[in-house]
Amino acid sequence: MSDVGSGDSSVASRDARTASDRRHGRGEQMMVPKAKFESYYGRPIIKRPTWQARDVAAYLFLGGTAGASSVLAAAATLTGRRSLARAGRVAAVAALGGSLYALIHDLGKPSRFPNMLRVFKPTSPMSVGSWLLAAYAPLAGTAAASSLTGLLPGLGNAAGIGAGAMGGAVATYTAPLIADTAVPVWHEAHRELPFLFASSAACSAAGVGLVFAPPSEAGPARRLGLAGAIGDMASTRAMHMRLGRDIGEPLRTGRAGMLLKTAAGLTAGGALLSQALGRRSRIASTAAGLALLAGSVCTRFGLFYAGVASSDDPGYTVRPQRARISAGQRDNHRVS
Amino acid sequence: MARLYGPEPDVAGDAGHVDHPQRMGFFTDTSVCIGCKACEVACKEWNAIPDDGLTFTGMSYDNSSGLGANRWRHVAFIEQPAPKPAPVSLGMPTVGAPTAPTADAPDFRWLMSSDVCKHCTHAACLDVCPTGALFRTEYGTVVVQEDVCNGCGYCVPACPYGVIDKRDDDGRVWKCTMCYDRLGVGQEPACAKACPTDSIQFGPLDELRERAAARVDALHAASVESAQLYGHDPDDGVGGAGAFFLLLDEPEVYGLPPDPVVTTRDLASMWKHAGVAALALLAAVAAAVIGGRQ
Numbered sequence: 362m363s364d365v366g367s368g369d370s371s372v373a374s375r376d377a378r379t380a381s382d383r384r385h386g387r388g389e390q391m392m393v394p395k396a397k398f399e400s401y402y403g404r405p406i407i408k409r410p411t412w413q414a415r416d417v418a419a420y421l422f423l424g425g426t427a428g429a430s431s432v433l434a435a436a437a438t439l440t441g442r443r444s445l446a447r448a449g450r451v452a453a454v455a456a457l458g459g460s461l462y463a464l465i466h467d468l469g470k471p472s473r474f475p476n477m478l479r480v481f482k483p484t485s486p487m488s489v490g491s492w493l494l495a496a497y498a499p500l501a502g503t504a505a506a507s508s509l510t511g512l513l514p515g516l517g518n519a520a521g522i523g524a525g526a527m528g529g530a531v532a533t534y535t536a537p538l539i540a541d542t543a544v545p546v547w548h549e550a551h552r553e554l555p556f557l558f559a560s561s562a563a564c565s566a567a568g569v570g571l572v573f574a575p576p577s578e579a580g581p582a583r584r585l586g587l588a589g590a591i592g593d594m595a596s597t598r599a600m601h602m603r604l605g606r607d608i609g610e611p612l613r614t615g616r617a618g619m620l621l622k623t624a625a626g627l628t629a630g631g632a633l634l635s636q637a638l639g640r641r642s643r644i645a646s647t648a649a650g651l652a653l654l655a656g657s658v659c660t661r662f663g664l665f666y667a668g669v670a671s672s673d674d675p676g677y678t679v680r681p682q683r684a685r686i687s688a689g690q691r692d693n694h695r696v697s
Numbered sequence: 698m699a700r701l702y703g704p705e706p707d708v709a710g711d712a713g714h715v716d717h718p719q720r721m722g723f724f725t726d727t728s729v730c731i732g733c734k735a736c737e738v739a740c741k742e743w744n745a746i747p748d749d750g751l752t753f754t755g756m757s758y759d760n761s762s763g764l765g766a767n768r769w770r771h772v773a774f775i776e777q778p779a780p781k782p783a784p785v786s787l788g789m790p791t792v793g794a795p796t797a798p799t800a801d802a803p804d805f806r807w808l809m810s811s812d813v814c815k816h817c818t819h820a821a822c823l824d825v826c827p828t829g830a831l832f833r834t835e836y837g838t839v840v841v842q843e844d845v846c847n848g849c850g851y852c853v854p855a856c857p858y859g860v861i862d863k864r865d866d867d868g869r870v871w872k873c874t875m876c877y878d879r880l881g882v883g884q885e886p887a888c889a890k891a892c893p894t895d896s897i898q899f900g901p902l903d904e905l906r907e908r909a910a911a912r913v914d915a916l917h918a919a920s921v922e923s924a925q926l927y928g929h930d931p932d933d934g935v936g937g938a939g940a941f942f943l944l945l946d947e948p949e950v951y952g953l954p955p956d957p958v959v960t961t962r963d964l965a966s967m968w969k970h971a972g973v974a975a976l977a978l979l980a981a982v983a984a985a986v987i988g989g990r991q
Contacts, residue, residue: 541824686955
């Protein structure tokens with residue numbers, strides 16, 4: 362029981378001190394102090410996502426890897442790079458298998474997974490994604506099976522090109538999936554996340570190519586890794602600018618901040634290493650590929666944890682909404 | 698496709714119901730809430746909601762923390778500093794030394810408020826539900842079908858108010874149904890039935906909105922300037938709530954978001970950006986394959 366009446370600080374609902382305020386106490390110096398906000402005993406306003414990182418953050422990586430690997434494999438098929446095509450097809454199906462396991466494992470009622478295909482709802486990115494995966498999985502599976510067994514190459518190529526055509530959507534729909542929530546970091550970054558996810562997926566598909574295809578065929582993977590790393594940096598920068606100092610804070614602090622910094626280093630390092638030595642050395646090429654894959658893993662987990670951190674702290678929900686009201690821009694369909 | 702944002706006068710009709718009853722709702726007038734928690738208990742009893750543990754939060758008289766899978770009504774207790782009322786001279790003759798008549802008056806105030814699912818006009822939980830387990834009833838309310846929900850948890854972070862949550866031992870999500878079973882037989886929801894002060898009022902939403910406007914005017918006339926309605930406005934970010942409130946302080950003091958917006962307002966923009974990003978990925982791969990020496 363707070364001792365009522367002995368001053369402002371004893372009253373929990375006033376000037377709630379939250380985890381992020383405390384972090385600032387020992388962290389960087391702020392030029393301008395953060396706006397004070399009120400809350401109900403510092404409790405979160407929105408609910409923390411019930412998704413587990415080992416399932417859903419892992420799925421963001423695996424789904425991106427699968428989708429972009431299918432695209433790269435299709436392009437390799439069309440240009441006669443058989444090793445690169447096989448690496449992409451097999452990686453896509455492996456990542457897809459992991460994706461399906463993660464998605465089913467995360468359900469509260471895994472036995473009801475088929476209910477995902479009970480309706481089609483464009484307003485639910487999860488519904489759209491379920492149908493997308495339902496169409497993509499048989500194509501990716503057929504392409505990989507044909508590559509591995511050598512049977513029905515014509516059918517395998519057609520399926521691989523089909524999977525590649527869908528790969529872009531498989532790799533990017535996960536951005537709307539997490540952005541279509543009230544989680545401040547995810548929702549406010551809804552314009553930049555698809556590009557960041559596409560870039561991160563490009564990096565991981567390039568990583569697959571660098572690890573599993575001989576350097577003589579991995580030219581496209583090296584170039585895709587460079588493009589992905591540049592896209593990753595650019596969209597990360599755009600995301601930070603969009604979120605600003607306040608809502609962007611969870612991206613820079615704590616476990617998420619550490620993961621995202623690591624991701625930036627691994628991604629840039631992998632891309633540069635593949636450019637510098639990837640043509641000559643299979644070992645350097647493999648190391649670069651592993652760095653790109655690890656960078657993508659760190660990006661996905663970092664973004665996942667940043668969103669969770671922003672849901673735990675009511676300040677990230679209250680401050681922007683309060684600022685909107687103060688600026689006379691209360692959300693209103695007539696003024697927006 | 699139904700509208701995702703803005704006013705929607707016929708929310709049940711928009712969801713495909715024909716010849717449906719009026720939209721029903723809650724008006725929770727916190728100015729007369731006495732914090733008895735009868736609503737919490739009645740809700741738990743009627744809906745057979747499992748126990749969610751005995752905890753001591755240290756948050757005034759609130760030891761049930763907030764809404765969740767196992768608490769569909771929640772009474773908030775807020776203790777805040779408030780100026781002592783100024784002594785009022787009654788002009789009566791007195792004997793002896795003058796005494797300060799308000800010396801024993803508290804220098805704080807309690808705010809009590811019963812929170813509940815807002816049954817939004819544009820409900821993010823319903824929009825994002827991939828299985829169709831969440832649906833719009835003929836009364837305009839939003840209900841989970843527990844025999845369909847597969848526990849994907851998408852609705853949990855989608856709700857801008859943090860209402861719906863997953864039940865740990867059960868894996869499915871749960872929230873207020875506005876006593877859908879009672880409405881069907883012409884009964885009011887259990888919380889409204891149990892409320893001893895009529896802080897929780899149930900009825901046709903249009904009627905409640907009129908009643909609430911009159912109540913807030915009366916409070917302003919009685920110099921309670923802080924009285925404000927929350928969630929009543931069909932022009933707000935969720936198209937107006939089916940359960941709205943009269944508050945005596947800012948919403949965030951009660952743990953409510955001050956300006957909530959349904960996340961699917963921006964869905965078109967999300968899909969557009971994802972589409973462009975997907976094409977950019979295809980283009981990058983094409984360029985990587987064509988554009989090099991090897």
